[in-house]
Amino acid sequence: MSLLRDELAQVDADLESLSKKQGELSEQEYNLHVRRTEVIKTLLVEEKPFEGTEWELVLGHKNQVYLKYLDGNETLMKEVRDLCFRSWHDSFELQDGIELHFDDGQYSLHFNEPRQLSIFAQKQSFRIVATDIEDKVRKLSKELKTLQEICHQFNLKA
Numbered sequence: 001m002s003l004l005r006d007e008l009a010q011v012d013a014d015l016e017s018l019s020k021k022q023g024e025l026s027e028q029e030y031n032l033h034v035r036r037t038e039v040i041k042t043l044l045v046e047e048k049p050f051e052g053t054e055w056e057l058v059l060g061h062k063n064q065v066y067l068k069y070l071d072g073n074e075t076l077m078k079e080v081r082d083l084c085f086r087s088w089h090d091s092f093e094l095q096d097g098i099e100l101h102f103d104d105g106q107y108s109l110h111f112n113e114p115r116q117l118s119i120f121a122q123k124q125s126f127r128i129v130a131t132d133i134e135d136k137v138r139k140l141s142k143e144l145k146t147l148q149e150i151c152h153q154f155n156l157k158a
Contacts (some may be wrong), residue, residue: 011144020034020110035103037092040083040084041094041095043068043083044083044094047121048124048125049073049076049077049079049080050072050124050125050126051125051126052072052073052125052126052127053069053070053071053072053073053077053125053126053127054069054070054071054126054127054128054129055067055068055069055070055109055121055126055128055129056068056070056128056129056130056131057128057129057130057133058108058132058134059140062112063140065111065114066101066108066109066110066111067108067109067117068106068107068108069106069107069108069109070138071101071131072126077107080100080107081107081121082098084102088102088103088104089102089104090102094109094120095116095120096116097111097112097113097116098110098111098112098116098117098120099111126131151155
């Protein structure tokens with residue numbers, strides 16, 4: 001019976017040793033992923049793969065505003081895809097508050113603050129177009145006016 005207890009103690013010691021090594025390897029892997037992301041961000045700033053590209057301003061679902069890639073250097077965009085994305089539905093944070101999304105072969109830029117995007121677009125030298133923007137602004141203005149009237153009628157603070 002003591003042989004089995006000795007064997008059990010050895011197995012437990014081996015498991016503990018492997019668990020410790022696994023933790024160390026996981027930490028090293030995480031640090032490498034962080035470093036890889038930092039290098040990619042710096043590379044994208046220096047190489048400006050979005051220079052000369054064209055993006056459309058889109059008012060999406062639930063009034064989400066983002067830019068959709070329209071046209072540009074397809075070779076450079078393929079390089080960006082290979083650097084930044086691991087699947088057909090992925091995103092990459094280019095900088096705080098600005099993410100590049102890749103969904104089913106389509107690129108889009110999502111942002112928290114319009115000012116951030118403006119600065120990013122200027123630095124990267126890409127063009128933004130807005131088709132039907134006047135119609136969208138007119139529709140949103142009408143919706144805002146209606147909402148303000150309802151708030152006024154029910155004495156709600158807006």
